[in-house]
Amino acid sequence: MDSAAVLLLLTVTARTLLHVLGTESVTALYGETIVVPCNDGAPAPEDLMFVKWKYEKDDGTPGDLLIQQARSSEATVQATDQYAPRVSINHKLSLRITQASLRDQKTFTCMVVSDSNLMEYPVTVSVRKVPSSVQIMDRSAALQKDRATVVGTCVAADANPAATITWKKNGKPLVADGKTVLITPSMKLDPASGLSTTSSTLQYAASKEDNVSVFSCMSTHQLANQEAELEPFAIHYPSEKVRLQVLSKVPVVEGDNVTLKCHADGNPPPSSFVFHMKGQKALVNNSDTYTLTSISREAGGEYKCSLADNEKMESSQSIIVSYLDLRLTPSGTVRKAIGDSLLVKVEQNASGEAQVSWIKNGQKVKLPEFTRLTYADAGVYVCELSMPGLTRRHSFELIVEGKPEITGLNKHRPDGASYKVLTCEATGVPEPSFHWSVNSTNEESSYINGKATHKISVIPKLNLTVTCSVSNRLGDDTLTINVSSVFKEEKKETGSKEESEDQSKLIVGGVAGLLIAAAVVGLVYWLYMKNSRQGSWKTGEKEVGTSEEGKKLEENHPTV
Template sequence: MTGAAMSLTAAASGFVVFLLSVSVVQAQDGWGVTYTATDICAIKGSTVNISCTYTYPSNVRVQETFWFTKGTNRGPVDLKTQSEYSGRVQHQWEDKTCTLTIRDLRETDSAQYKFRFITNQQSGRYTGSPGVTLTVTSSSEDPGLQVQVIKPSPVLYPSWAELTCHSCFLPGRPSYIWYKNGLKIKETPTLDQYFDSPDSYSCAVKGHEGFPSPSVCVKGQSCNRVTYTDRSICAVKGSSVDISCTYNSHDKDIQSKFWFRRQHNWRTRSQPVDLSEDSQFAGRVQVLDPETGRSTLRITDLRETDSAQYHFTFKTPGFEWRSSLPGTTLTVTALQVQVTRIRRVHQSSTEAELKCHSSCSPAGHPSLVWFNNGQEVGQGPNPYRGLIYDGDNIYCAFKGHEKYHSASVYPPKLLSVSVSPSAEIVEGSSVTLTCSSDANPAAKYTWYKKNGNPSLQPASKQFNFSSIQSSDSGEYYCTAENDLGGRTSGSIFINVTYPPKLLSVSVSPSAEIVEGSSLTLTCSSDANPAANFTWYKENQTLIHGPEGTYQFTSISSEDRGTYYCRSENQLGQSNSSSVSIDVQYGPKLLSVSVSPSAEIVEGSPVTLTCSSDANPAANYTWYKENQTLLHGPEGTYQFSSIRSEDSGTYYCRSENQYGQINSEPLLVNVQYGPKLLSVSVSPSAEIVEGSSVTLTCSSDANPAANYTWYKENEESPKASGQIFTITDIRPEHRGKYYCEAQNTRGRHNTTSHLTVVADPLKLPVALTVPAVFLAFMLLPAWLWIRRRRSLDQQCEAEGGPDNSAQVDQLHYASVQFTRNQEDHIYANVSPAQHQADKQEGVIYSTVLSRAGSDPRTRRPAAVEDPSSLYSSVNKRC
């Protein structure tokens, strides 16, 4: 059978939440009770209707019906007879339908309700079971949770159980948080595990941890737990309150127990403070233990600062109850009277409706009592209606707590007016009129001037003249009004004397002010007696006297600023408005800077900055050796990646329409590593054994480079310095030489190849004999050539054609040392080639120059540098 929604009526104090539930039918042989819903949730303070239908045989007559929650030895007890439901329960039945209505629901009303009917037959009594479970929560956020314990196999596994968190109206699948002995342990839908007898468990919906379920014991009923009688209590300021709980300890040996306020975090090392020892509650706290397992905290003379959450804890030799679950929340309220409706009847009386208000309703909803000037004027529900006259003081209180009544409300009284300053009031000064009264609610004020404006400044306690004028002289009064009445003050007279006024200043000339020109400031006012004048520059006194002028014969840029003057006589003084003097001038205080200010390295960004003092702002031009680089309002010139060519002298020019000025020169010195490395050989003629040779290394570098010479296949350097000289050339001097140039910004090297030619006069003996023989054999030919050359020279001297290029030439053999170091005795003897172009026979000794080779690398270069240098070496006879 499909269930229907229960009919729930919301009370004035709250909103009801209810659950659609499956109805339950019980019937036996025509006897039965059907409940419309088995679970109902409602909010504290609201009204709930619990309904059912019932059946019985047709030959039976019903004599009595009622609802109950508990029974006695004599059977179930009708709710209408129980004191806790007095005045709140109504039972209706008609045509086999039954409805139980409970108003002003309390959390203690949470229970299981059953319907019972009694017939005229001796055994004709019937109760509908299991009934309807009602859960009353303190707010719409309270899910009304219960922990359900399921033991799948209590015989085989008595300590194993499954705990589920049950709610009567939570939709969907909420997340649950579980607590063990009051402390949070995990977040899970259910707990399925072994349980110990001392432990209690509770659950809460995530996001609604302030509304946990009651703690339950899984094994037995003697587990450790604390259950608070009330989740929240509201009490009136000055009254007393009892906060109660029941507790149980698995270990009966309780060493200590006390109440405390939630001001400490259990996770920290700080311990809760026993309220009996808290100085804030000295003489106001009492702990009552009416019976074992129950404790009551009584607080008297309640204060609004007592509003807090209160907890109970106990300690045994092996256990201490530490709860992160909520305890009992106490709210201490002070009554207030609110004016909800007014109607002015007469100037001295007002018809009003008053409501006695508090932030919460105390338990029991005591009746209200109204008082006027200390005399009781009425009892009963809100609001209070009546006429209120001047002099009335009305307040309210809860019956039985008249000592702690609300603050009084009353119309304005003790109205007074004052003026400040109370001495002579001088025109132009600041004056304040004040109207004050005693009123609750606070009064609103309106100022009036007789024979003038009807209203100067409504709803204001004070009226201010920031600069009062002679025309403001006159008679003033005020009125004070609140919702309960009004009152008019007496008059106060203001007489304003005649100090200087109509103060004005002027500047001559009024056009642009240029540095070095003359300028006059003039101050004038209307005053009687005549005023003296004082000129100021930013509160610095410049001149004082009867004349109101201040002159600059040659104004300077330092004279820029704000000026004003003061006119004063014995009746008062007045300050003028400010005038701004802006002096225009050409550029000065020119300065230049370079960033970075340290060494400037090629490739780095560099910024040149030029600044000056000028009005109007100057334009700047940067120059390098009189070459214009940049012109514009910005005084910076930037190198994104400076080069060595950018080294030089720079300066800037600052100019506006009033002049120009050049800066001091700024030297930019760009540092860079060695480059353009080259080697020269001297003499450049043939290098003959026994002679000397000078190698010179040069490069472009800043700072200047240091030079080091190396020979191939040798570890240590041969020499340092730009020039390397070898005297007494020997065969072992031949080979590759490296020149390395280095400074703080880098290094670079180049390679030179040196070839040494042997002196024929020093040829070895093995070579001498064949050479002499060969020379002897060639002597006739040589003589012939010699003779032929002589004839040619004669022909040339006689004016014949220039046949010098055709003269037969003597070719010398080129004698060179081989590269093989072991072959010291032999030399390669080869005839000189006859040049096709008929030039003079020359043997070349090659000096190779290779840039970039590492002087410490012993491997010869695979390919010769196309920039190789050649030294012409003439063969000696």
């Protein structure tokens, strides 16, 4: 303080009475500007001489900050320490301190000097700071069932006063019980800034249901509350049950690949299992499946799986292998003669009840019985044996053979045609070949189920006798038919009425002449017989007659 100010202060003190009012308080925010009002912001007295701000140092001694004369618009900074660049006064005589820190938590006094009074207004400053961050650190990857595991550490950093931390599960506060819930709080003070960092570590013994639980921590402070939240945890627990599954289709058929899957309810799931297969064991690492390739009927039975580190914890399943055997007699291609018999035999061996069905040439039929084979019996026969999930098929082709036999030979002249159609029908296997004794045109043939038909067209100019011949490697057959000339038929059909009448007359005359001739012959024959009996002539031959008649003839006709 300069000598003039000291002199002025002494003069005022000698003339006035010092009044110190009760201490007020101001709360400021860390890092912001502190505004300390003088006399709670009341107007300055009219006879104001000057205003002075001072404070109490850490060692208890007073320290001057600044002074402003009533007649001056600017204050004189008296501080020489860290307040020198930070203090100022506003038009209301309030003290302004920039960049508030915890070191500013002091009592600042406004001294108002007038002609009649000297008043002091002490103000206590408190600096508050909200935590710079609230976060959960050291989060565990998973929680252990029924065993206290660290959930995480909640940290509320750099606050004043220190924040209070509360743990919650699904929005409800957790209370430490020393068994399921363990909470360990701590606080650290920064010696440089004076700020406090509060920490709280939560340990929790989880249940399986906690895999959907949400843990959070709440930071409670005078100025604001903040919350940090964790995603749900995986809950780890040992396996309590083991289950064996058969993943293959049902029923299991001989020759299938069968996959066994061992499932344990632990979390994380076990990575190694032991599969027990009819007295044998197989250890499988980093997998929970085992495949039986091309399973046989003898492989049916009970299968087990267990944990690799605890074979007493096991599960079992029975596997039934379905099988089906079919043997058909005959098989392949069977050649039989028509009229023969054929025995069909089916043998089966199955793990269950099987159904037998027959198919001939794509159509379902009954069990074939061949006591006397016909051509109609020929075909491809399929025997099908089936049960759920399994089918077997075997087949044979039956060929019924026989030498050809002609069953029909006929002729036909279509209306208005100038030719005749000859049709020869025959049976026989192999297919017979046809041969005609005449030249022909427009040949047509068909062969179905041992029945052959062959048609030809002919134009007979004369009456003909036509032969149809059929043959295969087993024999042959022949049949003939008379075929009249188409020209004679046309002439008869196209002649005039007179010609027809003349022909009729000729026919009648011819018949009459024949009758007359017959009568003459009869008369001559009668006379001949009569004369012979009277011995009118003698022949050199011996006549047939009685001995008496012979004698009479000799007597009446002596030898010439």
